[in-house]
Amino acid sequence: MDRGVAGATDQGADGGRFTVSVDPAPDATVLRLAGELDHDTADVLSGALETVLDGGTPRVLVDCEGLEFCDSTGLNVLLRARLSAADAGTAVELSGLRAAVARLFEITGADGVFRTYPTLADALNGGATAGVEET
Template identity: 60%
Template sequence: MTGQPAGEGVPGARFTVRERAADGAVVLALAGELDHDTADPLREALADGLGVGADRILVDCAELRFCDSTGLNVLLRGRLAAQDSGIRLELAALQPPVARMFHITGADGVFRVHADLAEALADRRQT
Protein backbone atom coordinates (compact mmCIF):
# COMPACT_ATOMS: atom_id res chain seq x y z
CA MET A 1 0.00 0.00 0.00
CA THR A 2 1.62 3.21 -1.14
CA GLY A 3 -0.41 5.84 0.66
CA GLN A 4 -0.26 7.85 -2.55
CA PRO A 5 -3.55 8.90 -4.10
CA ALA A 6 -3.89 7.20 -7.47
CA GLY A 7 -4.90 9.61 -10.19
CA GLU A 8 -4.23 12.70 -8.10
CA GLY A 9 -1.94 15.28 -9.62
CA VAL A 10 -2.82 14.09 -13.10
CA PRO A 11 -4.15 17.06 -15.08
CA GLY A 12 -7.87 16.64 -15.60
CA ALA A 13 -8.13 13.58 -13.33
CA ARG A 14 -11.80 12.80 -12.79
CA PHE A 15 -11.23 9.99 -10.30
CA THR A 16 -8.84 9.38 -7.42
CA VAL A 17 -8.27 6.63 -4.87
CA ARG A 18 -6.59 7.37 -1.55
CA GLU A 19 -5.28 4.35 0.31
CA ARG A 20 -4.62 4.23 4.04
CA ALA A 21 -4.63 1.80 6.93
CA ALA A 22 -7.12 2.25 9.80
CA ASP A 23 -7.93 -0.09 12.69
CA GLY A 24 -6.70 -3.23 10.94
CA ALA A 25 -8.46 -2.38 7.68
CA VAL A 26 -7.38 -0.98 4.36
CA VAL A 27 -9.46 2.10 3.54
CA LEU A 28 -9.84 3.11 -0.09
CA ALA A 29 -11.39 6.58 -0.30
CA LEU A 30 -12.86 7.12 -3.77
CA ALA A 31 -13.51 10.55 -5.23
CA GLY A 32 -14.94 11.73 -8.52
CA GLU A 33 -16.36 9.65 -11.36
CA LEU A 34 -15.68 5.91 -11.57
CA ASP A 35 -16.22 4.65 -15.11
CA HIS A 36 -14.60 2.74 -17.97
CA ASP A 37 -11.94 5.41 -18.48
CA THR A 38 -11.03 5.83 -14.80
CA ALA A 39 -11.32 2.34 -13.28
CA ASP A 40 -7.64 1.30 -13.42
CA PRO A 41 -6.55 3.10 -10.23
CA LEU A 42 -9.29 1.26 -8.30
CA ARG A 43 -8.27 -2.10 -9.81
CA GLU A 44 -4.68 -1.43 -8.70
CA ALA A 45 -5.68 -0.25 -5.23
CA LEU A 46 -7.87 -3.32 -4.67
CA ALA A 47 -5.02 -5.62 -5.73
CA ASP A 48 -2.63 -3.73 -3.40
CA GLY A 49 -5.15 -3.98 -0.55
CA LEU A 50 -5.28 -7.75 -0.84
CA GLY A 51 -1.57 -8.02 -0.15
CA VAL A 52 -1.18 -6.07 3.09
CA GLY A 53 -2.52 -8.61 5.59
CA ALA A 54 -5.66 -6.73 6.67
CA ASP A 55 -8.88 -8.63 7.25
CA ARG A 56 -11.08 -5.97 5.61
CA ILE A 57 -11.03 -3.52 2.75
CA LEU A 58 -13.38 -0.60 3.35
CA VAL A 59 -14.31 1.38 0.26
CA ASP A 60 -15.29 4.90 1.34
CA CYS A 61 -17.64 6.35 -1.29
CA ALA A 62 -18.38 9.66 0.46
CA GLU A 63 -16.82 11.64 -2.40
CA LEU A 64 -17.76 9.28 -5.24
CA ARG A 65 -20.18 11.23 -7.45
CA PHE A 66 -20.74 8.65 -10.20
CA CYS A 67 -20.22 4.93 -10.81
CA ASP A 68 -21.10 3.12 -14.03
CA SER A 69 -21.30 -0.60 -14.77
CA THR A 70 -17.52 -0.84 -15.22
CA GLY A 71 -16.97 0.57 -11.75
CA LEU A 72 -19.55 -1.77 -10.31
CA ASN A 73 -17.87 -4.73 -12.00
CA VAL A 74 -14.46 -3.72 -10.62
CA LEU A 75 -15.96 -3.64 -7.12
CA LEU A 76 -17.76 -6.97 -7.60
CA ARG A 77 -14.60 -8.65 -8.88
CA GLY A 78 -12.64 -7.07 -6.05
CA ARG A 79 -15.15 -8.49 -3.59
CA LEU A 80 -14.75 -11.99 -5.03
CA ALA A 81 -10.94 -11.76 -4.99
CA ALA A 82 -11.06 -10.50 -1.40
CA GLN A 83 -13.43 -13.29 -0.41
CA ASP A 84 -11.10 -15.87 -1.99
CA SER A 85 -8.30 -14.43 0.18
CA GLY A 86 -10.39 -14.51 3.36
CA ILE A 87 -10.84 -10.73 3.35
CA ARG A 88 -14.11 -8.81 3.52
CA LEU A 89 -14.73 -5.93 1.11
CA GLU A 90 -17.32 -3.49 2.45
CA LEU A 91 -18.71 -0.16 1.25
CA ALA A 92 -19.36 3.03 3.18
CA ALA A 93 -21.17 6.31 2.52
CA LEU A 94 -22.84 5.59 -0.81
CA GLN A 95 -24.11 8.90 -2.15
CA PRO A 96 -27.60 9.02 -3.73
CA PRO A 97 -26.64 8.65 -7.43
CA VAL A 98 -24.29 5.76 -6.64
CA ALA A 99 -26.64 4.18 -4.08
CA ARG A 100 -29.42 4.25 -6.68
CA MET A 101 -27.32 2.33 -9.20
CA PHE A 102 -26.37 -0.22 -6.53
CA HIS A 103 -30.04 -0.59 -5.56
CA ILE A 104 -31.32 -0.94 -9.15
CA THR A 105 -28.74 -3.63 -9.93
CA GLY A 106 -29.19 -5.45 -6.61
CA ALA A 107 -25.51 -4.98 -5.76
CA ASP A 108 -26.48 -3.37 -2.45
CA GLY A 109 -27.59 -6.85 -1.38
CA VAL A 110 -24.19 -8.36 -2.22
CA PHE A 111 -22.03 -5.91 -0.26
CA ARG A 112 -22.21 -4.94 3.37
CA VAL A 113 -23.00 -1.22 3.09
CA HIS A 114 -22.39 1.17 5.99
CA ALA A 115 -23.86 4.65 6.42
CA ASP A 116 -20.38 6.18 6.75
CA LEU A 117 -16.74 5.28 7.33
CA ALA A 118 -16.96 5.73 11.11
CA GLU A 119 -19.76 3.16 11.27
CA ALA A 120 -17.80 0.80 9.03
CA LEU A 121 -14.69 1.05 11.21
CA ALA A 122 -16.75 0.46 14.37
CA ASP A 123 -18.50 -2.62 12.91
CA ARG A 124 -16.39 -5.65 13.78
CA ARG A 125 -18.86 -8.34 12.67
CA GLN A 126 -17.16 -11.21 10.88
CA THR A 127 -19.90 -11.89 8.32
Protein backbone atom coordinates in the same frame (compact mmCIF):
# COMPACT_ATOMS: atom_id res chain seq x y z
CA MET B 1 1.71 6.33 -8.79
CA ASP B 2 2.22 4.68 -5.44
CA ARG B 3 -0.52 2.18 -4.72
CA GLY B 4 -1.06 0.72 -1.31
CA VAL B 5 0.94 3.43 0.44
CA ALA B 6 -0.72 5.28 3.29
CA GLY B 7 -2.07 8.55 2.03
CA ALA B 8 -1.10 7.87 -1.59
CA THR B 9 -3.36 9.24 -4.28
CA ASP B 10 -3.67 7.63 -7.68
CA GLN B 11 -4.89 9.70 -10.57
CA GLY B 12 -6.09 8.48 -13.91
CA ALA B 13 -4.86 9.67 -17.27
CA ASP B 14 -7.71 12.18 -17.20
CA GLY B 15 -5.71 14.39 -14.86
CA GLY B 16 -7.59 13.70 -11.67
CA ARG B 17 -11.28 13.22 -12.53
CA PHE B 18 -11.09 10.20 -10.20
CA THR B 19 -8.79 9.58 -7.25
CA VAL B 20 -8.19 6.82 -4.75
CA SER B 21 -6.38 7.45 -1.50
CA VAL B 22 -5.27 4.50 0.59
CA ASP B 23 -5.05 4.83 4.36
CA PRO B 24 -4.43 2.26 7.11
CA ALA B 25 -6.95 1.87 9.90
CA PRO B 26 -7.08 -0.55 12.83
CA ASP B 27 -7.71 -4.02 11.36
CA ALA B 28 -8.56 -2.55 7.94
CA THR B 29 -7.38 -0.58 4.96
CA VAL B 30 -9.50 2.36 3.81
CA LEU B 31 -9.79 3.31 0.16
CA ARG B 32 -11.31 6.79 -0.22
CA LEU B 33 -12.84 7.31 -3.63
CA ALA B 34 -13.46 10.74 -5.13
CA GLY B 35 -14.80 11.85 -8.47
CA GLU B 36 -16.22 9.79 -11.31
CA LEU B 37 -15.62 6.04 -11.51
CA ASP B 38 -16.23 4.84 -15.05
CA HIS B 39 -14.71 3.00 -18.00
CA ASP B 40 -11.88 5.55 -18.30
CA THR B 41 -10.93 5.56 -14.60
CA ALA B 42 -11.73 2.05 -13.36
CA ASP B 43 -8.14 0.85 -13.80
CA VAL B 44 -7.05 3.24 -11.05
CA LEU B 45 -9.41 1.58 -8.57
CA SER B 46 -8.63 -1.89 -9.85
CA GLY B 47 -4.91 -1.38 -9.32
CA ALA B 48 -5.38 0.06 -5.84
CA LEU B 49 -7.66 -2.81 -4.81
CA GLU B 50 -5.25 -5.39 -6.19
CA THR B 51 -2.35 -3.89 -4.26
CA VAL B 52 -4.33 -3.66 -1.02
CA LEU B 53 -5.66 -7.20 -1.35
CA ASP B 54 -2.18 -8.54 -2.11
CA GLY B 55 -1.07 -6.95 1.16
CA GLY B 56 -3.21 -9.34 3.18
CA THR B 57 -5.42 -6.84 4.96
CA PRO B 58 -8.32 -8.55 6.79
CA ARG B 59 -10.84 -5.90 5.78
CA VAL B 60 -11.09 -3.31 3.01
CA LEU B 61 -13.38 -0.35 3.60
CA VAL B 62 -14.24 1.53 0.43
CA ASP B 63 -15.35 5.03 1.40
CA CYS B 64 -17.62 6.31 -1.37
CA GLU B 65 -18.55 9.64 0.21
CA GLY B 66 -16.59 11.54 -2.44
CA LEU B 67 -17.75 9.31 -5.30
CA GLU B 68 -20.00 11.42 -7.51
CA PHE B 69 -20.67 8.85 -10.23
CA CYS B 70 -20.18 5.14 -10.82
CA ASP B 71 -21.02 3.22 -13.99
CA SER B 72 -21.21 -0.52 -14.59
CA THR B 73 -17.47 -0.78 -15.18
CA GLY B 74 -16.73 0.64 -11.74
CA LEU B 75 -19.37 -1.57 -10.18
CA ASN B 76 -17.79 -4.63 -11.82
CA VAL B 77 -14.37 -3.70 -10.42
CA LEU B 78 -15.86 -3.64 -6.92
CA LEU B 79 -17.74 -6.91 -7.46
CA ARG B 80 -14.62 -8.69 -8.77
CA ALA B 81 -12.58 -7.38 -5.86
CA ARG B 82 -15.21 -8.64 -3.43
CA LEU B 83 -15.00 -12.14 -4.92
CA SER B 84 -11.20 -12.18 -4.91
CA ALA B 85 -11.16 -10.90 -1.35
CA ALA B 86 -13.68 -13.49 -0.18
CA ASP B 87 -11.47 -16.26 -1.58
CA ALA B 88 -8.65 -14.90 0.59
CA GLY B 89 -10.82 -14.46 3.69
CA THR B 90 -10.96 -10.68 3.36
CA ALA B 91 -14.09 -8.53 3.53
CA VAL B 92 -14.77 -5.65 1.13
CA GLU B 93 -17.29 -3.24 2.62
CA LEU B 94 -18.66 0.11 1.47
CA SER B 95 -19.52 3.34 3.24
CA GLY B 96 -20.98 6.70 2.39
CA LEU B 97 -22.84 5.81 -0.80
CA ARG B 98 -24.39 8.92 -2.34
CA ALA B 99 -27.95 8.62 -3.66
CA ALA B 100 -26.98 8.26 -7.35
CA VAL B 101 -24.36 5.61 -6.63
CA ALA B 102 -26.61 3.81 -4.14
CA ARG B 103 -29.29 3.68 -6.83
CA LEU B 104 -26.92 1.84 -9.20
CA PHE B 105 -26.22 -0.71 -6.49
CA GLU B 106 -29.95 -1.04 -5.80
CA ILE B 107 -31.11 -1.55 -9.39
CA THR B 108 -28.36 -4.09 -10.10
CA GLY B 109 -28.85 -6.01 -6.86
CA ALA B 110 -25.27 -5.30 -5.77
CA ASP B 111 -26.60 -3.70 -2.60
CA GLY B 112 -27.42 -7.22 -1.43
CA VAL B 113 -23.86 -8.53 -1.69
CA PHE B 114 -21.91 -5.76 0.04
CA ARG B 115 -22.01 -4.84 3.69
CA THR B 116 -22.65 -1.11 3.64
CA TYR B 117 -22.50 1.63 6.25
CA PRO B 118 -23.94 5.15 6.20
CA THR B 119 -20.53 6.69 6.99
CA LEU B 120 -16.90 5.68 7.26
CA ALA B 121 -17.05 6.38 11.00
CA ASP B 122 -19.90 3.86 11.30
CA ALA B 123 -17.87 1.30 9.37
CA LEU B 124 -14.78 1.82 11.51
CA ASN B 125 -16.84 1.60 14.69
CA GLY B 126 -18.80 -1.45 13.52
CA GLY B 127 -22.03 0.56 13.65
CA ALA B 128 -25.42 -0.23 12.19
CA THR B 129 -25.37 -1.37 8.60
CA ALA B 130 -27.56 -0.14 5.81
CA GLY B 131 -27.28 -3.43 3.92
CA VAL B 132 -25.73 -6.74 4.79
CA GLU B 133 -24.98 -9.94 2.97
CA GLU B 134 -25.07 -12.96 5.27
CA THR B 135 -23.52 -15.70 3.16
